[in-house]
Amino acid sequence: MAESLKEDIDLSKYPHINKGLAGIVAFSSTKSFIDGQEGKLIYAGYNIDTLAENATFEEVCFLLWNDRLPNKAELDELNNKLQNNRDLPEAVLNYLKSTSSNAEPMSVLRTAVSMLSDFHEVEADTSKEFRINKAISITSKMPTIIAAYDRIRNGKEVVAPLSEKNTAFNFLYMLNGEEPGEQAEKTMDLCLILHAEHGMNASTFTNRTICSTESDMYSSITGAIGALKGPLHGGANQAVMNMLLDIEENDADPVEYIKERLDDKQKVMGFGHRVYKTMDPRARILRGMSDQLSRETGHEKLYEWSEAILETMKSEKGIDPNVDFFSATVYYSMGISPDLYTCIFAMSRVSGWTGHYIEQAENNRLVRPRALYVGEKDLPWVPVEER
Ligand SMILES: CC(=O)SCCNC(=O)CCNC(=O)[C@H](O)C(C)(C)COP(=O)(O)OP(=O)(O)OC[C@H]1O[C@@H](n2cnc3c(N)ncnc32)[C@H](O)[C@@H]1OP(=O)(O)O
Numbered sequence: 153m154a155e156s157l158k159e160d161i162d163l164s165k166y167p168h169i170n171k172g173l174a175g176i177v178a179f180s181s182t183k184s185f186i187d188g189q190e191g192k193l194i195y196a197g198y199n200i201d202t203l204a205e206n207a208t209f210e211e212v213c214f215l216l217w218n219d220r221l222p223n224k225a226e227l228d229e230l231n232n233k234l235q236n237n238r239d240l241p242e243a244v245l246n247y248l249k250s251t252s253s254n255a256e257p258m259s260v261l262r263t264a265v266s267m268l269s270d271f272h273e274v275e276a277d278t279s280k281e282f283r284i285n286k287a288i289s290i291t292s293k294m295p296t297i298i299a300a301y302d303r304i305r306n307g308k309e310v311v312a313p314l315s316e317k318n319t320a321f322n323f324l325y326m327l328n329g330e331e332p333g334e335q336a337e338k339t340m341d342l343c344l345i346l347h348a349e350h351g352m353n354a355s356t357f358t359n360r361t362i363c364s365t366e367s368d369m370y371s372s373i374t375g376a377i378g379a380l381k382g383p384l385h386g387g388a389n390q391a392v393m394n395m396l397l398d399i400e401e402n403d404a405d406p407v408e409y410i411k412e413r414l415d416d417k418q419k420v421m422g423f424g425h426r427v428y429k430t431m432d433p434r435a436r437i438l439r440g441m442s443d444q445l446s447r448e449t450g451h452e453k454l455y456e457w458s459e460a461i462l463e464t465m466k467s468e469k470g471i472d473p474n475v476d477f478f479s480a481t482v483y484y485s486m487g488i489s490p491d492l493y494t495c496i497f498a499m500s501r502v503s504g505w506t507g508h509y510i511e512q513a514e515n516n517r518l519v520r521p522r523a524l525y526v527g528e529k530d531l532p533w534v535p536v537e538e539r
Pocket residue numbers: 172353383384385386388418419420421422423424425426427469471474475476
């Protein structure tokens with residue numbers, strides 16, 4: 153018998169369970185490195201600060217799919233492919249038109265991405281090129297889905313994607329129906345870079361688990377979108393904005409508001425992290441962006457409250473903000489509806505998810521952990537009339 157088939161654990165002697173898989177290393181990966189003590193994040197060798205200062209989102213996509221930066225010809229080719237894969241199948245557009253205007257955009261995105269699989273070749277080809285082309289196709293179409301749904305629910309004409317310009321420009325153009333200015337494009341591009349990849353977070357783990365059954369990339373991304381939607385993960389950015397708007401609406405004092413929440417044993421969204429024990433380096437960058445944009449758009453009050461909340465969380469709980477805290481006010485300053493924030497996160501993270509999918513598929517083993525059974529055993533059967 154093969155060694156791998158013999159290995160098992162004696163669950164009766166198992167000393168503890170790792171609730172939430174905390175501290176468990178399940179995969180090796182070249183995609184990113186996080187130093188939670190120092191607050192450092194690296195994508196495939198490059199520090200997040202270096203990428204934020206120099207890269208485009210498209211270069212980051214190439215990096216996450218190939219573990220190296222592209223040369224000029226390779227970047228041109230990738231841009232070309234991304235630009236020419238943005239159109240949605242008619243059936244997906246019809247779905248977006250048929251869905252309720254009260255639907256959650258993340259749910260709509262999840263369903264639409266799942267539908268895309270009906271219009272792509274089956275998984276016969278296991279080459280890296282085939283998988284990267286599929287990743288390009290999904291990455292190109294997600295912004296179109298999000299912008300089209302937002303316009304449809306607001307009773308506006310859908311704006312067809314451009315077959316030129318980068319992802320950030322095209323997304324804002326489709327969303328608003330007009331070309332974005334240079335600053336808006338740069339801000340969106342930077343947000344896409346900052347959200348692209350983050351190790352074995354819950355949605356990436358979900359994506360790799362689905363991939364490990366040899367299921368297709370659409371299934372993996374659909375599952376990952378579902379995992380990202382939750383407020384303990386990507387959904388926190390929307391929750392942060394709702395909290396700030398709640399403070400505004402109720403004319404509340406932000407410090408008292410937070411203290412009351414903590415007294416109530418409630419979590420404050422946008423704070424805390426499984427890995428970072430200091431400020432998330434992405435939050436550091438987004439904090440500066442939030443400061444600048446809030447001032448420029450007359451929302452400085454929201455930024456000042458964010459700072460007051462940050463200080464309160466630090467002094468009361470010793471907990472720092474994560475990526476979702478300041479991204480909320482950045483998107484708000486850009487005039488984007490709060491319920492699209494997590495969709496924008498997904499539109500970026502799809503690059504990391506697909507990078508991990510390819511990595512998992514190339515060195516696969518079924519993900520199948522164990523659970524410690526704590527229920528009863530060998531109960532006698534009682535007929536239904538006697539229960
Ligand atoms: C992109 C992302 O996914 S980033 C994370 C986005 N999520 C959020 O912002 C939601 C708010 N934060 C949280 O719920 C958590 O910090 C998580 C889910 C991110 C991490 O969870 P875990 O690693 O399981 O930490 P856990 O929830 O056990 O927290 C440890 C302690 O800090 C407290 N804590 C952690 N985060 C917060 C918070 N945001 N507000 C208040 N208290 C908090 C917990 O109550 C717990 O306290 P206790 O030991 O007294 O019970």
